[in-house]
Amino acid sequence: MRTRTTAIAALFVALPVLSVLGPSDAHAQAPAAAATPSAADVTEAKKKFEAGSNLFKSGKFDKAIEEFRASYAKVNSPNSHLYVARCLREMGKLVDAYLEFEKVTAEAQTAGEKYAQTGETAKVERDELNTKLTLVSVDVTTPESGARLTISGVEVPQDRWGKPFPAMPGNVDIRLESGTKPAASQSLTTTAGESKTVSIGFATSKTGDGGDGSGDGNGGGGSGGETGSKGMSGMRIGAFAAGGLGVAGFVTFAVFGSMSNATYDDLKATCGGPCPADRQGDVDKGKMQQTVANVGLIVGAVGVAAGATLFVLSLKKDKKPEAAHTELIVGPAHLGVRGTF
Structure with a gap:
C-alpha cells in the first residue's frame, strides 16, 4: 500500500499544469455549486498553480501554499486544494493537513467523476498521517x-x-x-x-x-437511576457510531468493488490477454479499487460486530455480564451478526 500511495502522489506532482487547470479540461471547472470561472480567472489560476508547483518541487512549501491558495481562489479545483493540504503536511502542520485532506475528499465527491482520483488520493494521504x-x-x-x-x-x-x-x-x-x-x-x-x-x-x-x-x-x-442511564447512553452512542462506521465500510466495499469489476471487465474486453504497457495505468487503477473495496469489507464487518456488541450490552441493565453474547457470522453469500441478551 505504501508503494502505491507514493506512486499516486508522484503522479499528481508530475501532472502537467494544462491538464489540471487548462480552460478546455474539466479539472479547470469549479464544483457545481460555484460560479463558472471566467477565462481570465482560469488563466490566472493556471499561472498561480504553475508557480506553486515549481516552489513545491523546490521544497519552498511556505511560499508554494500561497500560490496554490491563490489558484484555488480563482478556480475551485480540488487539485490545487490537494496541494494546499500537502504543503501543510510538509510544513509539519499535521493536524491542519489532516483536516484539509478531509475537505478535499468531501469536495471531490461532489465535483464530478473526473475528480474521483483526487478524492481517493486525498483520503489515502490523510490516512497515512494516522501513525503520526x-x-x-x-x-x-x-x-x-x-x-x-x-x-x-x-x-x-x-x-x-x-x-x-x-x-x-x-x-x-x-x-x-x-x-x-x-x-x-x-x-x-x-x-x-x-x-x-x-x-x-x-x-x-x-x-x-x-x-x-x-x-x-x-x-x-x-446508585440512582439517572447515573445508570447516563452510562448506558454513552455505550449506546458508541454502538451507533460503530454501526455507522460498519455501514460506511460496506458501502465503500460495494462502490469500489463495482468500480474494480468494471475496470477489469473493460481491460479483459479491450486487451484480450496480457495488457500492453500503455494500459498499465488502468491495471493499477483496478488494483487500487479492489484494495479499497477489501478494506471497506473488513471495516464494515468489524464496525457492525462492535456496534451490535455495544448495543446488546447497553440493553442488559440488571442481567449478569455473561448473559450478553454476540458473534460475527460469515457465509459464502452473506455477512451478519447474531446476538443474545
Missing part, C-alpha cells in the same frame, strides 16, 4: 445550543462530536464551553497512532444526584 497523530473521539453528554468544543485549542464542529478528530500526540487538552455554564475540561496523555474515546459534559446541580458535577460528563457516583 492521535485520534480523539469526544462524546458530549450535555449538548446544548451554542456550546463550543475544542481539542488542543482546535475547535471541533458539532457534526464531528463523537467522531475521531486529530490531535498531536502528547498532552491533549479537551474543553467544553458555553456562555451560560462553567466550562468543563479534561487532559489526556496520548501517543502517536493511538485512538481514544472520552466523555465530557457540563456540571449539573440537580438535588439528590449524589455529586456536585465536576465537569467530567459522568455526574455523581450515586
